[in-house]
Amino acid sequence: MNIFKQLVKSIYSPKDIALFRFQGIGKTILYVFLLTLISILPSIIYLSTALTTGIDSARTIISKELPDFSIKKGQLTADTLVPVTSNQDNFTIILDPTGTISDTDVENEGNAFALLKDEFVLAAGGQSNIYPYAMLQGLNFSKEDLLNFIDTIAGNRGIIIPLLSLFIYLVSSASSFVEVSVLAIIGLVLKNLLGRKLTYRQLWRMAAYSETLPTLFFTIMAAIKTSVPNSFMINWLVVIIVLYLAINEIPKPKKKITE
Known part of the structure; x- marks a missing residue:
């Protein structure tokens, strides 16, 4: 079964997800990369649009x-x-510079750029990317510097957009692998409760495909710019x-029959 058929099956068929535990680990890793790519597409599209326009x-x-x-x-004045x-x-x-506005407030603005007290936030399509000033040691930045920076971005957007997209993809992929690994650990508890014989490697494969339904759901919500309350808890x-x-x-x- 090719990876796209697996994607469709994983939306509605726990039975097929169970069968995927026997496949090679390489194909499962590729599937996690595919899911990650799907999940960040709205963010990349909105980021590109926001940056361009x-x-x-x-x-x-x-x-x-x-x-x-x-x-x-590390502070804005x-x-x-x-x-x-x-x-x-x-x-x-x-x-x-007062600390009144939060990154959530910025996210709710849609396409927005915010210089907050301790961080700057870039929001697009209901999602935000947050960068604390403390990440940039020795940062000294003024209004004139920002205007010059914007001019630089305008002249190099053809390079900047692909690099930002790659960065988002790599960070999101790392987060996806961590999530699948944690879910597989939870799977060890579930398999004991249900009395099933499974290894961690098999559970890791099943965990990867179990991510399909919520990933597609939240991708669609992001695409239509709809914020989902308690999305973290709902996903898990x-x-x-x-x-x-x-x-x-x-x-x-099967239980062994003893004479």
């Missing part, structure tokens, strides 16, 4: 509407006592239920 709007807003500011020693928010062409820029609840059903499809070991 938002550069001109951002330059206009920053130069004309934002007060002078600077980032030193600005000539304002309240958060400043400006919107142009469906792109929002936020400057908040669904994958655990799917893995439980898959383990339950495996026949119990």
Whole structure:
């Protein structure tokens, strides 16, 4: 069965997920990479769109509407006592040295770029990427530096977008493998509760395919820019239920008849 047929089967068939425990580990790893790619497609598309259409709007807003500011020693300071928010062409820029606005607030804005007290946030399509200033040791940044940086991005967007997409993909892939590994550990508990004989390697394969349904669901929600409350808990609840059903499809070991 090819990997795309497995994708379809894994949406609705715990029985097929159970059968996938016998396949090679290489194919399962490839499947995790495929799921990760699917899951980040909305983010990459929205990021590309926001970067392409938002550069001109951002330059206009920053130069004309934002007060002078600077980032030193991991903190934002600005000539304002309240958060400043400006919107142009469906792109929002936020400057908040007060700590009032959170990254969730930025995410709810849709396409937005925010300089917050301790971090900057880039949001696109209901999802956000957060970068603390502390990550950049010795960062000294001003309004004029930001304008120059925007001009640089505008001239190199054909290189920047693929590099950002690759970075997002690699980070997301690492996160996916960690999630599958943790789910497989949970599977060890489930298989003991259900009285099934399975190894961790088999459970890891099954865990990878159990991720299919919630991954596709949240990808669709991201594509239509719909935020799902408690998405973290819902994701884990669904994958655990799917893995439980898959383990339950495996026949119990036959009991030895003693004379």
